[in-house]
Amino acid sequence: MTSIFSADGRNVACTLIEAGPCVVTQVKNVETDGYNAVQLAFGERKEKNTPKPLIGHFKKAGTTPKQKVVEFRDFRVEFEGQVDLGKTVEAGQVFIEGDFVDAIGTSKGKGFQGVVKRHGFGGVGGQTHGQHNRQRHPGSIGACSWPSRVFKGMRMAGRMGGDRVKIVNLRVLKIYPEKNLLVVSGSVPGPKNSFVIIEK
Amino acid sequence: MSELIKFVEAEYSEARTKFPSFKAGDTINVHVRITEGNKERIQQFQGTVIQRKNPNSNGETFTVRKVSNGIGVERIFPILSPSIEKIELLREGKVRRARLFYLRGRQGKAAKIKEKIRHRKDS
Numbered sequence: 001m002t003s004i005f006s007a008d009g010r011n012v013a014c015t016l017i018e019a020g021p022c023v024v025t026q027v028k029n030v031e032t033d034g035y036n037a038v039q040l041a042f043g044e045r046k047e048k049n050t051p052k053p054l055i056g057h058f059k060k061a062g063t064t065p066k067q068k069v070v071e072f073r074d075f076r077v078e079f080e081g082q083v084d085l086g087k088t089v090e091a092g093q094v095f096i097e098g099d100f101v102d103a104i105g106t107s108k109g110k111g112f113q114g115v116v117k118r119h120g121f122g123g124v125g126g127q128t129h130g131q132h133n134r135q136r137h138p139g140s141i142g143a144c145s146w147p148s149r150v151f152k153g154m155r156m157a158g159r160m161g162g163d164r165v166k167i168v169n170l171r172v173l174k175i176y177p178e179k180n181l182l183v184v185s186g187s188v189p190g191p192k193n194s195f196v197i198i199e200k
Numbered sequence: 201m202s203e204l205i206k207f208v209e210a211e212y213s214e215a216r217t218k219f220p221s222f223k224a225g226d227t228i229n230v231h232v233r234i235t236e237g238n239k240e241r242i243q244q245f246q247g248t249v250i251q252r253k254n255p256n257s258n259g260e261t262f263t264v265r266k267v268s269n270g271i272g273v274e275r276i277f278p279i280l281s282p283s284i285e286k287i288e289l290l291r292e293g294k295v296r297r298a299r300l301f302y303l304r305g306r307q308g309k310a311a312k313i314k315e316k317i318r319h320r321k322d323s
């Protein structure tokens with residue numbers, strides 16, 4: 001992340017996203033697949049690290065093996081003609097400055113966390129007045145003889161992070177088409193140099 | 201730092217050299233562009249620099265303190281902000297620390313900063 005200044009002099013926090021060049025590896029339509037979609041591939045990958053079936057799939061599109069393959073449902077009509085098998089899609093073709101986009105990624109793993117961090121519980125409160133060593137505990141998880149069980153979905157401690165997260169309505173502040181670089185406002189899920197899906 | 205971040209931040213490298221170099225203890229006059237409705241005018245803010253924060257980053261700021269009608273006023277400016285028109289360096293101060301928060305508790309003569317005397321060799 002970094003920050004840039006907007007036209008009205010505000011310092012805006014922003015994230016840089018390398019959004020291309022993507023290669024169209026498959027075009028799905030209603031007749032053959034039952035729905036319309038475009039499959040895009042991004043990022044170079046060595047051939048020896050690529051599964052054989054995928055190598056064949058990339059060969060069909062006439063490209064080198066790629067790292068990430070993602071399907072986009074109902075690619076917009078205005079891009080028709082640009083999205084044929086084997087064609088490249090650049091960031092400058094799809095996005096313009098001022099667009100609102102959604103970013104989908106896998107959030108950073110936080111490990112096994114307690115209820116205060118994981119679910120925003122308040123904790124117990126005070127440390128005095130006879131309070132023992134239970135400052136960040138969940139408290140009661142239900143009643144006694146009825147229902148004699150813990151309800152499903154009760155919020156408890158456990159693994160946190162590493163989920164698929166979607167951040168909506170990030171503004172595209174700037175585009176560098178020659179570098180396929182998007183500058184979007186705010187933060188996106190996941191660690192540095194991770195993959196995110198950008199939807200318009 | 202990532203190459204791409206450097207690439208984006210390089211755009212502001214020119215703005216960084218636009219102003220004279222100043223540090224904590226110096227007295228400066230900042231010309232700020234202010235929009236009121238549709239009109240734009242320049243406002244001046246003159247005072248002592250009491251700190252520079254996050255140097256060499258896009259978010260670098262400096263704090264200017266002045267005493268106006270007996271009331272201390274501090275203003276924080278982002279150094280790369282496009283609304284800063286001009287910075288004038290009026291007086292260099294001789295101070296022993298980078299953050300002059302001790303000025304907040306002082307008044308009158310006690311809040312005075314000695315002027316830095318430049319010898320001929322330096323200049």
